[in-house]
Amino acid sequence: MFKAIFNFFSLNSSNTTSNPAPAPTPTPQVLFDYTKFPVLYLSRCKPVLERMINCELIRRLSTCESVEDFGCPERFGSYDLIDVMFSKSMLQKLCNNPDQINVETDEELKQIVKIVMKKYLMEDPSQEPRSKVSIEVLVPNSSKIQVVSYANENKDGTPKLKDPAGSIEHCETPLQAGIREIEEELGIIVNNLEFVEQKDKLYKYRLVLNEKEYEDYIKQVNMLDIDPEITMIAIVPNN
Numbered sequence: 001m002f003k004a005i006f007n008f009f010s011l012n013s014s015n016t017t018s019n020p021a022p023a024p025t026p027t028p029q030v031l032f033d034y035t036k037f038p039v040l041y042l043s044r045c046k047p048v049l050e051r052m053i054n055c056e057l058i059r060r061l062s063t064c065e066s067v068e069d070f071g072c073p074e075r076f077g078s079y080d081l082i083d084v085m086f087s088k089s090m091l092q093k094l095c096n097n098p099d100q101i102n103v104e105t106d107e108e109l110k111q112i113v114k115i116v117m118k119k120y121l122m123e124d125p126s127q128e129p130r131s132k133v134s135i136e137v138l139v140p141n142s143s144k145i146q147v148v149s150y151a152n153e154n155k156d157g158t159p160k161l162k163d164p165a166g167s168i169e170h171c172e173t174p175l176q177a178g179i180r181e182i183e184e185e186l187g188i189i190v191n192n193l194e195f196v197e198q199k200d201k202l203y204k205y206r207l208v209l210n211e212k213e214y215e216d217y218i219k220q221v222n223m224l225d226i227d228p229e230i231t232m233i234a235i236v237p238n239n
Contacts, residue, residue, distance in 0.1 A: 028161060028234035031221045034151070038109050044228040045116050046101050052115070053098045055122055061115070062091035075125060080118065087111040110151065116228050117150045131201040133177045134165035135193060137186065138206065138238060139214045147185055148232035159232050174203035182207060186233065187224025188217065 034041040052058045063069065064084050070076040084091070090111035094101065103109045137145040146161040154160050164185040168177040178193045193205040209217065221233060 026237050028146075028159070028236045030232060030234045031145075031218060032226075032230075032233040034113070034231040035106065035109065037222060038103060040222060041109070041228065041231070042101070042103060042112065044226060045112055048116050048119050048228055049094065049101055049112075051122060052119060053094060057118070057121055058091060058094050058098075058115070061118060062088070062095050072121075075121060083114040083117060087114045090115060113151050113228075113231060131168045131174070131203065132165060133168055133174050133181060133203045133205065134163045135178050135182055135205045135207055136163050136196070137182070137188075138208045139235065140209075140211050142238050143235050144238045145186065145209075145217075146234055146236050147230050148234075149229050151231045159234070161232070161234060161236060168203070174198075175205070178203070178205040184227040185230050186217075187221070187226045 049058070060070070061084050064076075064081065067073055067076060067078060067081050070080075090103075090108055093108075094115075103112060139145060144163075147164055148159045148161055152160040164181050166177065166181040166185070168174055172180070175193060175195070179190055182188050182190060182193070188207070190207060193207055196204040196206050198204070226233075
């Protein structure tokens with residue numbers, strides 16, 4: 001009743017202007033979602049987890065109760081600790097049974113995502129890259145392919161979709177980095193990309209798939225070798 005009265009006065013008040021409701025955000029066409037293909041996703045995670053186990057990073061994370069416990073505050077901060085505390089049971093499980101990497105629940109699968117997210121801690125900090133590259137992947141029907149990294153979400157809980165992107169590694173040109181990122185994040189192998197622009201330390205490229213390439217990609221997406229960083233691949237309008 002109160003809602004109806006409010007609407008009535010809003011429409012008839014000379015001092016109030018009604019604003020049209022915002023258009024609903026189009027629903028992405030999801031091509032891959034790690035929660036729908038847990039076995040496939042875990043198979044992509046296993047090589048990374050094995051490396052993390054072998055270099056003792058899993059055991060080191062499992063004992064962390066504070067940022068100070070990790071002993072490297074410039075690389076391991078409060079957000080990392082939140083992920084570690086969330087994943088404690090899976091970290092302990094990996095320590096106890098390093099040869100049996102498996103998940104039994106949706107919660108454990110989410111913990112795996114957060115653990116794999118810490119793979120950067122295996123890298124030499126002196127070799128960490130500074131410049132970045134992003135690639136817009138256009139497909140027919142005024143759409144493009146975007147990805148979600150490590151199950152990141154927007155404030156409203158929706159998947160945080162973005163163009164494939166990453167860091168330019170040492171001894172790598174921006175173009176080489178873009179070609180590598182497209183292969184790692186989408187499983188698409190190319191030998192060239194269209195340069196769009198450079199803004200500060202970000203190099204932007206574009207890849208356009210024709211109708212046949214697009215159809216072939218949709219058919220093969222769940223059979224491709226894709227980095228476990230990617231937890232969702234979707235088609236969105238190219239606004």
